[in-house]
Amino acid sequence: MKKVGEYARHRAYARLKFNSGLKGELRLMNHEGERLSEAYANIVVLNMNPDSLTFMSGLRLPVNREYLVDFRFNVGGVLLNVRGHVAWRSKIENHYEYGVDFYPPHKLRPLLVRILNQELLRQNPRDYKLHCLYRKLSDKAFKV
DSSP states (O other): OOEETOOOOOOSSOOEEEEEEEEEEEEEEOTTSOBSOSOOEEEEEEEEETTEEEEEESSOOOOSSSSEEEEEEEETTEEEEEEEEEEEEEEETTEEEEEEEESSTTSSHHHHHHHHHHHHHHHOGGGHHHHHHHHHHHHHHHHO
16 A cells, blocks of 8 residues: 555544544635636545545545645534645555645634644543543643
8 A cells, every 4th residue: 555645754643533534525626716616526524634645535536736626525514614735645445545735724724723732632521531531630730
């Protein structure tokens, strides 16, 4: 399972895995935000962090930074519209998995952190008390 265009890098955030995947749509755009095609393609978002996502599709997309992929999908009741560059591709049976780095990389990060934290708590309700305690301790540490 060779990934085309993959490069080693340190991840600042853990990935949130979507157990059954999130159905969404993808379209191709240029860097000015103009659509390269009017058509949408169906995709499944497999995991995500505030900087990137991994998705699955039957399409074979090029791995380069000369175009953007525009995604629309719903996470925890919030409709997200994010854009990014295809960083790597891996063929798995009759479909492809892709890694996408968001562009611009920091624009939506605070919103995505909040949405992904809420989704994590929804997926793991037993961890809610621990999360609240951690948040209180973090708030106290930054007020010193």
